[in-house]
Amino acid sequence: MTRKSSSVTIRDVARQASVSVATVSRFINQTAPVSDDVAERIQAVMKNLRYTPHIAARNLATNRTNAIGLMVSFNMYGDFFGPMLNGIESVVGEHGLNLLISTNNLALRGGHGGMPLGPNNADGLIVYADSMDDVDIHHFYEMEFPMVMVYRKPPEGLKIPCINIENKAASHKIVEHLIKVHHRRRIIYLRGPEGQQDSYWRELGYRKALDENGIEYDPLLVLPGEFERHIASMTITDALLNGLEFDAVFAGDDDAAVGVMGALRDAGKRVPQDVSVVGFDDQRTSSFLTPALTTVRAPTLEVGRVAAQQLINLMRNGEAECEILLPTEIVIRESCGCHTS
Amino acid sequence: MTRKSSSVTIRDVARQASVSVATVSRFINQTAPVSDDVAERIQAVMKNLRYTPHIAARNLATNRTNAIGLMVSFNMYGDFFGPMLNGIESVVGEHGLNLLISTNNLALRGGHGGMPLGPNNADGLIVYADSMDDVDIHHFYEMEFPMVMVYRKPPEGLKIPCINIENKAASHKIVEHLIKVHHRRRIIYLRGPEGQQDSYWRELGYRKALDENGIEYDPLLVLPGEFERHIASMTITDALLNGLEFDAVFAGDDDAAVGVMGALRDAGKRVPQDVSVVGFDDQRTSSFLTPALTTVRAPTLEVGRVAAQQLINLMRNGEAECEILLPTEIVIRESCGCHTS
DNA sequence: CCGGTTACTGAAACCGGTTTCAGAGATTGT
DNA sequence: ACAATCTCTGAAACCGGTTTCAGTAACCGG
The missing domain is CATH 3.40.50.2300 (Response regulator)
Incomplete structure (x- = not known):
């Protein structure tokens, strides 16, 4: 039931390396200088113990989740889901973040009200088309939760970055x-x-x-x-x-x-x-x-990439283009009457 | 940078409802009986304060992540990604779990070694085809991390449930x-x-x-x-x-x-x-x-549904079918020579 | 009326990290 | 030589939940 988990904690590392947990933490996050020999000792012990930090603990302490959410509508069939996701995932991965996906189908969830994705489990949100209704969007907006929208504009009056294609x-x-x-x-x-x-x-x-x-x-x-x-x-x-x-x-x-x-x-x-x-x-x-x-x-894949990029900018620097319009091009084949042999 | 977050904690709720945090926790999780009037008070306060539990804190305390991971290969184009994901997401949602998605592209991540998805951020894993190599699978298997595989069988000797279609x-x-x-x-x-x-x-x-x-x-x-x-x-x-x-x-x-x-x-x-x-x-x-x-x-959507179902069974009860073969049926149209007018 | 459950509650420990604060030693400027 | 600064470190508080443990009040059977 409850997995034993890796069970080796930062304190184990600290003890074996004869330093304090604070120092280990500092070494791991490069958040303050650590003397060379200490660094080496910690490094060795970590490797030896196969230590990996407990994500939840870190999230709790830092109040960040290290993940971004993608909210999609329930029926996402069609070709374009794959490429879009691929685009998103690639840049999310580059930044060492996780990608959380959810359909916003209230009927499905135990009706326990809240949104499946939000500030409590993600640092930001990509909202696909009309997968989220306006009151929820307003709600998140007021609490300054970073969001970007794809294939739609934000509700009237809200300054939420959006990525659209040239229609x-x-x-x-x-x-x-x-x-x-x-x-x-x-x-x-x-x-x-x-x-x-x-x-x-x-x-x-x-x-x-x-x-x-x-x-x-x-x-x-x-x-x-x-x-x-x-x-x-x-x-x-x-x-x-x-x-x-x-x-x-x-x-x-x-x-x-x-x-x-x-x-x-x-x-x-x-x-x-x-x-x-x-x-x-x-x-x-x-x-x-x-x-x-x-x-x-x-340019579906590009939409995904840009959306993720914008969201990450927004999370990190608090700024992003307010609206991006990705170029489209017409492709002449036969069904219009051209090229018919 | 660091969002203020919802900042309303279980202690706020407890205080306003004039009960202890333990009781609030018990009420939320239905983990022990709570008297009617107390329940009502807590209910009211929670609603009033718009309280939502801090996921990371809960994860830390329970040592569960409340999420399952889906590992896919880098190039997931094609129709079938959508339906499969839809299948997975639907049952994952029914159980109030989150779905974490990742491509296992080591080049992308900062090369920081570890798997993007694993015991530290998910309670279980769905592994698509050959999106994960055998040594990592062995590694997870040894630490008894719940996994199911779709569109492939487990490596020789490992008893990992798998879902395949009748080929x-x-x-x-x-x-x-x-x-x-x-x-x-x-x-x-x-x-x-x-x-x-x-x-x-x-x-x-x-x-x-x-x-x-x-x-x-x-x-x-x-x-x-x-x-x-x-x-x-x-x-x-x-x-x-x-x-x-x-x-x-x-x-x-x-x-x-x-x-x-x-x-x-x-x-x-x-x-x-x-x-x-x-x-x-x-x-x-x-x-x-x-x-x-x-x-x-x-039956692509069905593969997703069954995979998620099996994984959840495995996580909850520790048991699952070792191999499931989903039925396929041939669809006669014209390209074989039938029905040609 | 009394021992034994049963129903409910609170204080405090705990999960595993990060971060603040203060202090020790070494280095620098004058 | 002395004060000021810089580099490195540890103790302890903190994040926000869950869970154990102990305890009170009500209930039950005989």
Whole structure:
């Protein structure tokens, strides 16, 4: 039950090295000079006893946890979880910190109220999209708990650093591509979940592109895709049944694009001849679809790295960029109508 | 720098509720009965003060960390990371535990020797595939540190529970499908990385199917795929250039299958008419490829759940199944030659 | 009515580190 | 030579919980 643990404590080391625990502590943390021979003795004894400091004791004494938390929403499927995590983990590791992960699913935890991640078990927090609600964010903010947000902006009025990707410019560009190169004029936009910020900005880019090219915005062409395949698929199927006319779909994200292409195929429409389809994200498989998907590359791993970096800066120096927008680039493949042989 | 932290301690609660800290502790942990009115008072004060126990202090006192670790290898791309993590996190959360994640990349950490995850910061460990080397495993094993392994077996002689998926039977079945239904006889197997255990068992299933159907095993048909797209792609391209004859590819995993299909297409071969292709994993996009990929469904989320469950059992009761084999099922789609319209 | 549980409570030790404070010896400036 | 400074060290307080131990009051069976 209770493991014996390493059981060799700093006092054991101190005794065998004939010094005080204070000195051992100082040697370990390089927090004050220690004479050479003492250093050597301690070094030797530590190695001999295979001493490793008890993390919890240290945390208690220093009031630091040496860990940062990552709060994600419950359903994190999809390609992009891996790379993002990889990015985060790599810089967290470089700084000798631990990474604590949790979904904020209150139903799961014994309903014991509190947040699974917070000041009591982490020194800082990376908040993914809307994995945390505003009252909790306010709460942490007031107690000056370091946080950075990814794929969202902070709630109104709070100065919390955030890392986002360039949504609007890229969306604008890809929709403009549909218009100028492929002469599409009835372009559906499949929006993401209500309130999703990426989706919001993508829609803005979409509308700007329409606007600049003299195409009137038609609210009937903005439909729910929810960033999910089967929903996107159903939406397009419905649209076809209802006789909605369109010649292109900007699918909100690659997942939705996959659903769209499936629905179109099932309905006997050819992509890209009859309908152009473009996505957003450039997921791993997107280049292998037929036709290969034209989309926007999002630097997911980089988002992770930068977020962790910012958080660590914030923890150490109390400062960080207030908003970082990572560049995206559009990737022209076949599903828009280009490169078709 | 040092946050003020919540600063409200158990003693504050005790004072305001006019009881001793011991009683408060007992109330919080339900470790001994407390009279009703006292309970009420404590409850009220805690709520009023927004008291949350200091984790590190508790850890120190109880010699438990209340966290379990997940050790993964550095490159965890691919779909399956998300679901596995989701599975783990869900049961870990149900038990009020934290999940600590780390890649075991020694180069990253300051080279300060020790493992990033271990007895000092976790109560148990889930070890993914070959993310941890044998000497470290032995080391932890000797100090009776609870571990379970996923997607691998423990090193020779150690009784560490492991969770694997049914590789051999499913591989046997899918290869037999190629032979019996589609009359394929020159079937390439693209193996995974050297020493990868899943790959090993899949190869065994492959060979058994050949054997039972009177097809002689040809070592020239077992080629490196490394579970990576571009490597699989190159391998197949090379094979075609070298004039290797084959009429089917069992791609080791879906990722490799995608690479194979790309290479075949580029070479002007039709799938499945000229060459059947099958994979393993049933990744999210596999059903959306053209042709849709025939493959084996692996219960990835379930692996995560079971692993966490086993680890928790092991930590609590000291017992767990020594080996669990999760069932897989083959999913017939088009790339083998079925359902083609 | 009495011995023996049972239910509840508080004081104090303890977990294993860090950090403050004060002091001893060596070194420096004048 | 003497004071001031610098370098190194140890004793003890402290971080915020848990747990042991002892003790009081209420309850129970005979």
